[in-house]
Amino acid sequence: MFPCNWDAVQLFLRVANQLRRAGCTGVPVAIDHNCVWKTMAAMDHPLDLTLFDQFLVMEDATISELQKSFNK
Numbered sequence: 849m850f851p852c853n854w855d856a857v858q859l860f861l862r863v864a865n866q867l868r869r870a871g872c873t874g875v876p877v878a879i880d881h882n883c884v885w886k887t888m889a890a891m892d893h894p895l896d897l898t899l900f901d902q903f904l905v906m907e908d909a910t911i912s913e914l915q916k917s918f919n920k
Contacts, residue, residue: 855893856902862887864910876914879907 849857866880884903885894893899 853902855891855899856906859884859887859891859893859899859903860906860910862891867914873918875918876911878911 863879863883866883867876868878868880869875870877884900888894888896888899
């Protein structure tokens with residue numbers, strides 16, 4: 849773990865259970881970004897776009913992996 853990614857990992861772990869799912873299928877499509885912004889503010893990182901970009905990379909990788917498990 850690189851120290852420059854620590855805040856992004858902490859943010860991701862705090863909001864990872866806020867998945868948005870697609871209709872009746874339940875396939876994960878995203879993490880609720882309203883929760884992300886509120887959590888960032890609580891972490892004293894309001895409007896930190898670099899942190900948000902790091903989070904988006906992790907979100908994309910996670911959603912892709914979760915969707916693969918639904919497509920089996």
